[in-house]
Amino acid sequence: MAIGQLIKDLRAARGWSQGRLATAINEAFGTALTREYVSGWERCKVVPGPFYLRCLSAVLDVPLAVLEGEVKRRTFISDIAATAIAPVVASDLLSAGFSARLSGGPSAEVWEEKLSTYGTQYMSMGASDIQRRISGELVTVQQQLDNPRLWSVASRLMTLYAKTFPGSDGSKAVNWYRMAARAADESGDLNSRVWVRGRAAIALGYEGASLGVADLFADQAMAISGKPSLGLLNAVMGKAHAAAIRGDFETARTLMDDGRRIFDSAGSHQQTSDYAVPWWRMNVFVSLLAARLGEENMAVAAQEAARREIPQELPRFATHLEMHRGLMLVRSGDKIGGVKYAQDALNSLPVEKHSLTLRLLMDEIKKG
Template sequence: MSGFGNVLRRFRNQRGLSLRGLSMLVNYDFGYLGQLERGERSPTAKVASACDKALDANGAVVDAYERAALDDGMQRRTVLRALSALAVGGGPPLVGLEALRQGLGHAVDGEDHDEWQQIALDYGRAYYLTPPDVLMEQVTADLAVLQAVMVEANSRQKTSLSRATAQLSVIIAMTLTATGRLHMAHRWWTTARRAADESRCLDTQVLTRAWDVTNGCYDGRPLAEVIARSDEAIALAGDRATAGSAGLYAGRAQALALAGRDDEALTAVRQVAEITARLPSEITNDAASFWAWPEHRLRHTESYVATHVGHLADADAAQDRALVLYPECQARLRTQVSLHRASCLIQKGHIGEGLRFAADLLDDLPVEQHNKLLYEVARQVMAVVPASERRRTELGDLAARLPITSTA
């Protein structure tokens, strides 16, 4: 309803009133009035009437409200038709069911898009707990419905909904990588970045790129490309302390370590620690969410980098701390940290012990928890075995537990 906001602002300015001044006359919060003028909230008939009277607008503000309400009602009916078509269109059952639920929600209140942000947040908690095939089915269903809503949304609504689109696209890209469908994952990262930019939300832009950079350490992309992408994102993030900026420097540190740029990798790890120390407790204490930055992710990053650069005492300390902090439900990530320990054992000269430990870790983890990222860490364990020791039976045993790589 930006047309209403323009009319309201014009009459307020003509009367020489500030938002606070108008707020005192109509007994509505000035922040709310500012949101009405910017088109961020929709007015009610009651507030339109109060503003019209206070501004002596002779019905112009009320007329603007009624025109906008009519336009909004037409848009809502269009969205309902689109959702109804999805609900009865014979597509996947979850798509139809979610379309029906969303359609009922629009029939009651077509203006509130906060639910889509909550849906994205919920997937952040489901990511570590839900089997990939189930997760993909659920996210795909929600994105199909979100697409129908986006088609009929106005520009302001599209900006708001783009944030959820970016976050759901990240979930899909990560799940595709985890299941080894790398070419498709790369396309979804492009979609996620584009949606994040359309959201105009800096936190979303940085967080999306942070996961993209981190993912690049596991999906076979050239490391120079991953590091360059981290440079671009860091310029965007600036000096802000957010979960996204912490994750961004963590992904960069891992990529630099893989590229053999040890000093830069260690510098990036220190930057992760500095950002973590500045984060509010609600972010660092949230151990369950994909979108937060709990301490165990810092320690995981320290373990990864220290293992790769050969700072084995630091790696041992980081691994000890990470394994204490990781929730039991995140068994795969705990196993990845333990695989770093296997690599450290090999680097200390305990080659057979390290390889057997790695094989046992894979055997002990339920097969439904295995994924591409886990196997990539296991291959990194194998990579530190000296050339003179590569005929060991234990190396062959570990290799036999890993699937043939694929980029499908």
């Protein structure tokens, strides 16, 4: 990819204008960069030198190697190890990594079983627990990436890991989603490429965070394949949430209808995995989307349908539905009552079951 197009994509992913990118660099480095100069970069009229590459790396929060050229496998692996090592005891990680490299590590079948387990655990465990467990696995799997199939495993692990950081962070979650997309591309597996991007889109869109990135991943997923799949469903619904938050209700409704049609073909029967979208989970998506659109009857219907089918071992998602009702109250004009309703629902859920998504939803309700 030409450096100009890469700069443009990274800027668009943050939802920044060319002027906003120039301002970010000027504020951080005391330069006098203009919007026109950024435009020159993106049109490949001017190539940024080493100094501005470092500036771009810092303000766009991407490794310098990404801007300097195609990221090679060795750089990609070291990126993963450097980012994943912090939450876990370093000596244990080093031992696990070298052991995997020397012994060949778990087989692809064992890794698929691990993914299935983590997909289930994600639905009920707290973010910190999931983060701690998956970070160790990432250090192990990065030693086995000679096998293309394990790039797919790595991409799905990284997507779950990204979910343990708030999308509003602006760097950690988004960078992990980007690496997950690159890993999926390395695998050559179309389903993984679509799913990783779609999962990023619905995560960010549902959270109401980094909407430019949500749109970018959704658009990429839809461009890769229009065949009905869970990845495509996530992408479309994520883009619908982003549109609703921006106030583009017509687009949001159109995308929601598209999502329902995709669900009819691709919805899953598995009930308790992050890799699944059963009927109740689709209704959780619709519940919040309808609340954001001010479609009270639709929201209530989705909430009642979801509540009848949510497995008892997943109380966090029942809390989501109650908080959606709080948002509806706020949007109807009862801000005090809506905030209290949502806060009471969140407080009734044990703290260890809280997720970053719930906290972001609470922030949205308070803002009205």
